[in-house]
Amino acid sequence: MREVEVSAILPVYNDLPALEVAIPRSLETLEAIAPGRFELIVAEDGSTDGSMEFVRDYEARDSRVRLFHADERLGRGRALNRAVDGARGSIVCYYDVDLATDMEHLAELIGAIREGYDISTGSRLLPDSNITRSGGREVASRGDNMLVRTILGSSLHDHQCGFKAFRRDRLLSMLPSVTADHWFWDTEVLVRAQKSGYRIREFPVRWRQGEGTTVRRKDVVEMGSAILRLWWQLHVEEG
Secondary structure, three states: OOOOOOOEEEOOOOOOOHHHHHHHHHHHHHHHOOOOOEEEEEEEEEEOOHHHHHHHHHHHHHHOOEEEEEEOOOOHHHHHHHHHHHHOOOOOOOOOOOEEEOHHHHHHHHHHOOOOOOOEEEEEEOOOEEOOOOOHHHHHHHHHHHHHHHHHHOOOOOOOOOOEEEEHHHHHHHHHHHOOOOOOOOHHHHHHHHOOOEEEEEEEEEEEEEOOOOOOOOHHHHHHHHHHHHHHHHHHOOO
């Protein structure tokens, strides 16, 4: 077996219909980018809809697919931590299982790490981004990213886009300091990476909102609390 260069991760929780599309599409796309030198890790986080069984069957038929199953929910951040730790590639990337970000951008995402960047990330909020989503999610996203830029001093525009790649060794060295275990993981990683001087490339993407995604008042409150908690950690607890 050839050495693995790229480990692509799909975070999954009760996403069986999306998986049925995402796995074959991922394999096809990754084969064009890193022929014979990639693996597809499904970080399945305590699903109850048959997602685990579907991936297990796929894994038995195709050695390029690896299932990382959790009996109980870890949260998106901890599921990603486990997948990154167990990945074999020198480049790790992840993207949302609903393929909200157009897969045509995957070559650019991985290419940036090959070019020497430590992190690359898609952005829905750059001038050339092409996005379709509801007004509520648009307002919440822009507000959240504005607070991250203002309070946490980030120079990036979109911290929560689920389309990122990393030099695995650089990410692993930072993960012990990352405390977010669910959705805020993406933001904390990017903020800490900037503070540590990592080279980051942000580029515009074509993105379409998936079905069943809504923003609740509770989500907005949690966003603000997570931002303030990270500010406290960076400026008070860690100095």
